[in-house]
Amino acid sequence: MARRRRDNHQPQNPHCKHRAKTTIDQKRMLATPSFLSSLRSRFPSSISNDRTSWYLVSAVTFSICNYPEEVANLFRFLLDEESENASLAAKKISEGLLKAGLTGGLPKAINALTELGKVVPAEMRQTTPYRLLDISEAERQTRGEEYFKKTYGKISERVLDNLHNAYPDLAYTAVKHIYSPVLSYTDVISAKETSYVLISSLIPQDVNPQLKGHLRGGLNQGATREEIDAVRSIAMSICEVCGVKWRGEVANL
Structure with a gap:
């Protein structure tokens, strides 16, 4: 009589596969209330009366960290915490994500704005x-050139020459299509806030040459050293929880 083959495999529980998938799909939330509260405290009133920059910097950094x-x-x-300012926050965060997309990647801006759109109430959305209602193209070009010069100060011509020498179309595109229509537009977020966006978008990318320029650019656009230190601190903390690794020391003022 042939012996029955012993099967060491246990019968599969039909729910096991589902449970495993659920475990994999569950992601640990990084932007917890306690973590966000700690980030908010980096901009105390003793440094700045601005109570909106912390979340602008936070949104941009999370976006660039993917x-x-x-x-x-x-x-x-x-x-939940600042409902009276939520409409303003939706506008500022959206504009910041757009501007950050030009330095950190348009796909990341698309993904972040899409996720944001899922939770912004309809009455707070820009339609x-x-x-579209901005100034003429010639005025926009002049505005962009002036913004570029103010950001880089005494070295603006050298920066533009470096871009041109790297690839002439790089310099043309930077001023014509990035600085003029987008970065220099300050009706939603100010020039100083735009410098915060640029700093927080560059920190996760480990691009110290550009970061150094925009840390100084923040000062040129009216930020104090304490404010820039707060921006850098928030961005660095978010990068750390997102698992960003740098090859060396991150640039500072």
């Missing part, structure tokens, strides 16, 4: 482009 879902979690926190 955690777009945390931008949505950040806005949920603002709806027409701000820049």
Whole structure:
């Protein structure tokens, strides 16, 4: 009589596969209320009366670190904790994500803005482009050139020459299509806030040459050293929880 073959495998529980998938799909939320509260405290009133920059910097950094879902979690926190300012926050964060996309990648801006759009109430959403009602193209070009010069100060001509020498179309595109229509537009976030966006978008990318220029650019656009230190501190903390690794020391003033 043939012996029955012993099967060492246990019968599969039909729910096991589902449980495993659920475990994999569950992501640890990084933008927790306690973490966001700690970031908010980096901009104390003794440094600045501005109470909005902390979340602008936070949203941009999460986006560039490729955690777009945390931008949505950040806005949920603002709806709960600062509901009276939520409409303004939606506008500022959206504009900051757009501007950061030009230095950190348009796909990341698309993903972050898409996630943000899922949690912003309909009555707070912008329905027409701000820049549609902007100034003429010639005026926009002049505005962009002036913004570029103010950002880089005494070295603006050298920076432009470096871009041109690297590739002539790089210099042309930077001023014509990035600085003029987008970065120099300050009706939603100011020139100083735009410098915060640029700093916080560069820190996760480990690009010290550009970061050094925009740290100084923040000063040129009216920020204090204490404010820039707060921006850098917030961005660095978010990068750390997102697992960003740098090859060396991150540039500082």
